[in-house]
Amino acid sequence: MGKPHPIELRVRVVAFVEEGNSHREAARHFRVSPRFINNMMILRRTSGSLAPARQGHAPSGGKLAAHGKWIAERVADNGEVTLDELCVELAGRGVLVHRATVGRFLNRLGLSNKKKPQGKRTVAAGDRIGA
Template identity: 55%
Template sequence: MGKPYPIELRERVVAFVEAGNTHRASALQFQVSIKFVNDMVRLKRESGSLQAKRQGNPGHGKLSKLHEWIRLRLQEKSDLTLDELARELSAQHGLKVHRSSVGRLLHRLGLSHKKRRL
């Protein structure tokens, strides 16, 4: 994901339009797309600010409410595979998730899904 344009550029583009220039002229002047100019003018009109919105995932995935259940399940049966855990999530909670999603969650929680030999 790319970085948002600097606030200074955003302000200059909107000021150029507010000075009576067209969106197309503003895009040519500042070497940006017409859509960017349209978006900035609309953002200024609707919110009064030109701050960039937050990018990326806010962290509210399908599994976010089940962290504790997953921890407890792995304590009960520590030799569960990712596929088995994904099937249990589907059967007990109605969540269809891929094994890689379960693996990433376990990694974030600091848990291991690997079987250990004694």
């Protein structure tokens, strides 16, 4: 995503239009799109400010932030739970998410849901056969 236009340009554009020039004249003069001019005028009229909106995701942590403790406990209780199973259980709790979202959330928690086939599991040094 690109950066928002500088506040100085926004102020100059709005002042130019408020002097009596049309939106299209302002767009040609400042070499921006007519839609940008329209958006700035709407923003000024509705909020009284020309500051750009915050970009990116909300700092809340997403849909799963409120369920983090439950997810961590669920994975700790049953380390063999799959992403699809977690998605189904979360849907039962009223949270509809994609399996990739659950995977990223587990990664942020430092948990892994990677499985190894039964014969390829690591064995502790004292548990080795013949040791």
